[in-house]
Amino acid sequence: MYRLTSLTIVVSVVISSCLWSQRQLAQDASKPTGRIIVSTNRHYLQHEDGRPFFWLGDTGWLLFQKLSREEVVRYLEDRNEKGFNVIQCQVIHEMPEVDCYGDSAFVCSDPTRPALSGDPSDMKRNGYWEHVDFVIDKAQALGIYVAMVPAWGSVVRGNVFTIESAQQYARFLAERYRNKQNIFWMNGGDNRGDLKREIWEAIGSTLKKYDPDHLITFHPFGRTQSSTWFHSAGWLDFNQFQSGHRRYDQDDSPKKYGEDNWRYVQDDYGKTPPKPTLDGEPSYENIPQGLHDAAQPYWTADDARRYAYWSVFAGACGHTYGDNSVMQMYRPGDKPSYGARNYWYEALEDPGASQMRYLKNLILSRPYFERIGDQAALADTGLEKYERVLVTRGNDYLMAYTFTGSPFHLKMGRISGKTLRGWWSNPRNGEASDIGLLENTGVREFHPPGAPSHGSDWVLVLDDVRRGFSKPGTE
Numbered sequence: 001m002y003r004l005t006s007l008t009i010v011v012s013v014v015i016s017s018c019l020w021s022q023r024q025l026a027q028d029a030s031k032p033t034g035r036i037i038v039s040t041n042r043h044y045l046q047h048e049d050g051r052p053f054f055w056l057g058d059t060g061w062l063l064f065q066k067l068s069r070e071e072v073v074r075y076l077e078d079r080n081e082k083g084f085n086v087i088q089c090q091v092i093h094e095m096p097e098v099d100c101y102g103d104s105a106f107v108c109s110d111p112t113r114p115a116l117s118g119d120p121s122d123m124k125r126n127g128y129w130e131h132v133d134f135v136i137d138k139a140q141a142l143g144i145y146v147a148m149v150p151a152w153g154s155v156v157r158g159n160v161f162t163i164e165s166a167q168q169y170a171r172f173l174a175e176r177y178r179n180k181q182n183i184f185w186m187n188g189g190d191n192r193g194d195l196k197r198e199i200w201e202a203i204g205s206t207l208k209k210y211d212p213d214h215l216i217t218f219h220p221f222g223r224t225q226s227s228t229w230f231h232s233a234g235w236l237d238f239n240q241f242q243s244g245h246r247r248y249d250q251d252d253s254p255k256k257y258g259e260d261n262w263r264y265v266q267d268d269y270g271k272t273p274p275k276p277t278l279d280g281e282p283s284y285e286n287i288p289q290g291l292h293d294a295a296q297p298y299w300t301a302d303d304a305r306r307y308a309y310w311s312v313f314a315g316a317c318g319h320t321y322g323d324n325s326v327m328q329m330y331r332p333g334d335k336p337s338y339g340a341r342n343y344w345y346e347a348l349e350d351p352g353a354s355q356m357r358y359l360k361n362l363i364l365s366r367p368y369f370e371r372i373g374d375q376a377a378l379a380d381t382g383l384e385k386y387e388r389v390l391v392t393r394g395n396d397y398l399m400a401y402t403f404t405g406s407p408f409h410l411k412m413g414r415i416s417g418k419t420l421r422g423w424w425s426n427p428r429n430g431e432a433s434d435i436g437l438l439e440n441t442g443v444r445e446f447h448p449p450g451a452p453s454h455g456s457d458w459v460l461v462l463d464d465v466r467r468g469f470s471k472p473g474t475e
Contacts, residue, residue, distance in 0.1 A: 056360045057086035057087065057320035063329065153191025218240060220242050261307050265314035278318045282322070308359050325342050357430070361430060361473040362399070374414060393414060399461050421469075422463075423460070
């Protein structure tokens with residue numbers, strides 16, 4: 001969206017080989033390097049060698065434009081430490097385009113004439129594209145992938161591109177970066193696919209033609225999804241939706257999903273052929289609700305967690321987090337957009353950013369590719385909005401997320417095993433507590449720890465004890 005503008009018994013039987021393999025899978029999944037492809041079941045992403053890839057993105061939209069090389073290192077090292085493995089950023093945000101050093105991206109703002117200078121292998125700063133190269137290479141060294149938006153929607157809507165110039169520019173990008181391991185292409189950029197569709201098709205098809213080994217998605221306008229326009233496009237490898245920044249009562253879109261970002265996942269799961277999907281822009285931490293009025297309440301870390309768990313438990317292949325100040329790299333001397341209150345380097349420590357890793361660790365601590373959303377496991381009916389409980393499971397584990405921490409009922413028997421071990425996993429700190437052994441029959445009521453309240457969120461984890469899984473969220 002950014003435009004600068006008690007059955008308790010002792011069970012000692014553990015299948016050690018299964019335990020080792022699951023821990024190894026979770027550990028290896030966090031290792032960097034290598035091409036990312038779509039999984040065999042077409043709902044997730046994976047490394048080419050078969051290891052799962054859980055997309056945990058951060059919106060650093062203006063990384064290329066506003067940060068110096070020293071600041072790039074600071075930002076990327078921080079996000080790597082916090083568990084992020086994808087950074088979403090704009091290659092071209094506006095025209096004319098320059099970086100923080102004043103180097104132009106193009107000669108005379110002509111997208112067919114990239115301003116190239118120096119030897120890209122020279123680590124000294126040479127120009128705009130060499131600065132982009134530096135960012136990508138530093139990210140690669142940290143095991144971070146860069147999801148690159150060729151041109152933001154406002155640039156395309158501004159008639160900068162013809163079909164021919166869009167093809168020429170996209171070919172330049174594809175040929176320059178196709179040998180980089182850590183690239184995703186993110187066509188679009190806060191834009192409806194039916195506005196300038198011919199340009200988006202030209203960019204997408206050209207990228208795929210000249211760089212077939214990197215996956216491509218489309219970043220749409222708020223409260224829309226890429227699948228509306230491009231699901232069957234040959235260049236679109238996985239879907240993305242932008243659930244956006246509005247409350248339930250602020251949503252004026254046709255679907256009126258409001259804050260229910262899990263509904264977009266359900267929509268995309270109903271389409272053929274199946275393709276992975278994720279929320280590429282939910283409500284940012286510390287941005288006004290509704291986006292434009294700084295007098296409105298601001299979204300918090302609680303809300304950021306809710307969007308993440310709701311969409312992933314519905315079946316998304318990952319999630320993107322955002323922070324208002326970080327996404328625009330708000331710095332001293334800037335006019336803040338969207339009521340930004342802290343500088344980007346201060347906002348790096350906003351709590352939501354540190355909490356996202358707990359979701360990734362939790363999901364990767366159990367068998368990955370078999371996981372599905374399973375609302376049929378929930379015995380309660382009529383739980384809407386913040387009281388909704390999202391359920392996901394594999395063959396022999398189940399997880400249920402409650403945002404308010406209110407009691408809920410589950411239908412047992414949805415996973416394997418006569419006896420289950422239960423855990424409460426805390427999304428705020430990643431800690432899990434053992435709640436003992438349970439019979440896997442009937443309907444059971446679960447009471448999360450503490451008093452119910454907005455943001456008192458918990459994940460119930462149930463495991464078939466025969467599998468000997470580790471504590472949720474650990475290797």
